[in-house]
Amino acid sequence: MGGLLSDDAVIPVLAALRSTVVVLDDDDEVLRASASAYTYNLVHDDAVCVPEVSEMVALVRQDGEPREQEITVPRGRVSGSGHFFLHVRVASIGEGRLLILIEDRSAAKRLEDMRRDLVANISHELKTPVGAIALLAETIEDSADDAALVAGFAARMRAEATRLGVLVQDVIELSRVQDGDALVSPEDVDVDAVVAESVDRVRVEAQARSIVVVSGGTAGLMVRGDASLIVTAVRNLLDNAVRYSEPHTRVSVGVSLDPADPGLVRIAVVDQGIGIKPEDQGRVFERFFRVDRARSRATGGTGLGLAIVKHVAANHGGTIELWSAPGRGSTFTLVLPRLIPDEGAGRLIRNEEEDHR
Known part of the structure; x- marks a missing residue:
């Protein structure tokens, strides 16, 4: 296979670029892509899957003129997962092929x-x-x-x-x-280890308030991102649960796969506390909002814990869900994309044999 992309001198140049790189053939199939192109949800099954980028590709095909645009793409599949803000440039590099450069x-x-x-x-x-x-x-x-x-x-x-x-x-x-940004240089995160560390961090305060903290659910699940940030999120949920619970009650952490989507991991923190009024449930993730200001003042709450959880969830392409009823307690569920082995393994350099398969 001759041409620009088969030149051994060109491939290292593409690999050295700091921008995310996607190369399309004359049928708009992905020949090569940086791993981050999959992280940004721009490429799936060897095709560009973002409508705005596909439209830019079509325009460049028509007149050969480069195009660039600022676009916003979801960080994950779940609602409320946050967004990547990307600058995309598409240009022809000859022989019917296009180069897409993406800057985050x-x-x-x-x-x-x-x-x-x-x-x-x-x-x-x-x-x-x-x-x-x-x-x-x-x-x-x-x-x-x-x-x-x-x-x-x-x-x-x-x-x-x-x-x-x-x-x-x-x-x-x-x-x-x-x-x-937890998804720029992510690591494999063991959910069991996250829960164990989070529970350990609140155990002393829970015992001082005569509250039992237990954990369980599906073991062995993995997610991708920043382990310390996910621990911070789960710990903040546990802090809130302990703070708003009465003595001699129980706080539990349950890990499971989403029954409607096995590609999602759910970490639920359940308490038997005072609950949250319906009119306040839409505001609990706002910075400095407190359900019970008197209790927050007495227990040292700042009103930032749930705002931090919301940012961590969005940073990982996930979301945070809430169920609550006054007098019956609350359930906060951190929903994160599950790490499946070999998923999203984008590569910048592939050999000629792979290109012909």
Whole structure:
């Protein structure tokens, strides 16, 4: 097979490009593709599967002029899984073949959104503990001769400082989740290990509140992404479940395959807590929203835990689901694409024998 793509000097050039690369033959079949082309859900079964890109390919076929466009593609198959923001360029490279170059602009988009939202939200949330500490310090100055009063106000200052520290840590965690992309350099993640580590992290607090935490379900399932981020998400769900449960109740974690789609893994955290009113269920994933502000204040909740979970789910091409009823508890389910061995194994360089098969 002669021509540009069979030239041994050209293939390493394509491999060295930082952009994601897809090469089409004269029938628009994928000859070569970077692994990330599959991650971005641009290629499936040796064909381009995004309508916007297919339309660009058709236009380049008509007049030979290169095309470029910003497109948005879903990160996964489930609703609410988030999006990749991509810059796509399509050009002819001779002999009826087309070259598609894709650059991921998702990180820049996330940074822009994060800066805007951080300024809008954090200033209000920081005012409360900072203002409380200032007021308590002033009160202590005016009551320096009353040791008992000073001790009481000092304890309240310590509590506010602790709350402020937790808030800052959660903001840092949210920024880390937004700034990274779990699907750019993903790893194989053992769901059993994620659940075990998450349960272990909340066990002490659960025991202090006389709450039993149990786990079970389908063993041996795998997903793809960032293990530490998924642990953070499951741990935050468990933190919330423990925080909003009464003593002598149970919190459970169940792992299963989606009955309607075995390509999805479901990690459900179930509590027997106070539940969430229907009018609040659509808002629980908003930053700084608290179902019970008094309880959150007493337990140190910042209102960022579920926002972090939502970002982790979207970052992995998944979603987060909620069922709840006041007085009957809540079930939060993290839904992630299942890792199936040899799935989505895109390769940039294939030999001539494979091209003829």
